Amino acid sequence: MTQQEPGPQQIPASQPHTGRHAGAYTLGGMNAAQRTEFWASLALRHTARLGPRTWKRLLEEYPSPYAAVLDAAHWVRRCGIAARLVSEFRSERWRGPARLEWETAGAGGWRVLLWTDARYPQRLREIADPPIFLYYEGDAGLLSNPGVGVVGSRSCSRDGIATTRELCRRLSVSGVTTVSGLARGIDSEAHRAALAGWGSTIAVLGTGPDCVYPPENAQLHAAIREGGLILSEFAPGTMPEARNFPMRNRIISGLSLGVLVVEAAKRSGSLITAKHALEQGREVFAVPGSVRARTSSGCHDLIRQGAKAVFCCDDVLVEIAPLLGMSITDWPAPGEACRNGRDDSLDDSLDDARDEAGDEAEAVSVPARRPGGRAARRGPGSGDVGGNAFQGVPGARREVRKDAGQGAPCTDDMTPDEKLAYELLATCESLHIDELCRSLSWQAGKASGVLLMLEVQGAVRQLPGMHYSVTL
8 A cells, every 4th residue: 555645446454443343344344345435435424515415416326435436527417516515525635534533433343334235224315414324333133123213301300201211111012113312311211211122222322432421321321232222423532512413313313204202392402303304204293291391392382283192102103004014904902002092001100200209290191092093013023012012022021010019020021131130139238330240240331231121120220329229
């Protein structure tokens, strides 16, 4: 290789990576054609004033980023790209920052989902401004699942938390993947609840893939890496910047069949995601809350503008059925999900939240569903949405619930790791996570993921100072 900086057809040497992601889809594991496409993608990404909408115009004309950069001289004629943008690209001022990202991605061993990868989701390709590639950690197979974006207020109410947990848990056991942004509040609760079912969750970051933000979500981030999928279009090392989060939102909606807003004030960032969803032709759903709650005012506005009001999970599932090429009659009968036309378990969840919050907590009303509503359920191992919903769902986690008259959760349906951690915690009043790791010879990431799942199931609770105890 010459000492000259690499041009569009001259690919940098692969950097030996020292990160933990050795193997397929990392820079070190890519074949020559994949490395070429990644370099061409970086060239486009780092050309000033060349953004996602221009990338899309190029990729509608050319079969790949590399094919596009080879024909830059004809962009004006073939794609209507402004001559000044062509000049900027051909100046090759992009080479310095592109090479820096190349080296950073290689050194960290980050997995890359290229535009030319068959796993790149078709729904995301179709939006007006798709990312040219994505960094990821976790199960990329979730990208082929039907997904629903779930967003809401960072300063959410207890009722909002209870509603989010119930809706996302039901979506997940129905095989629908929850897509959200790993922000505080509703986003975090959506991810936690969805991890409990086989639909799982996708977190789309507004930072680089190596940045955990907000920092208090470190355990949740680790759990999603283990049991879900982390996505980011931003280079490793990218720290939180306000401008990046609205960009992130278009990917949340782009991956989804529809976007559900649980709580949002009138100027909430969640409404940006709903706006993207409308522009992308996605369904928009909103949970109506108390008329006195500021965090519900944005949802009320969405419903006035035509968003579908959601009173139970069935309202979402029935609407997305036709988008999957299904007839409503394909769904199983409601069964226990909405007895007597109501989602009783959602009511119960809200009642529990009110009990915890006190009399001042305002309830989210759950009126009778509209006539003809059916429980929506589709996917491998289909079964009823409610009641005994986990029966017949391969690999699904069953909830570990405490019966009213008993003092401890049932451990029969815990995974072996969950049972080990639970039984160890049951032997003492509380235990620091480091002590648990030493006792079980676990890495911190694994311990965090297992403890988070036990928290979701209601079996353990986190105490101050990273101590944990069983719930009694």
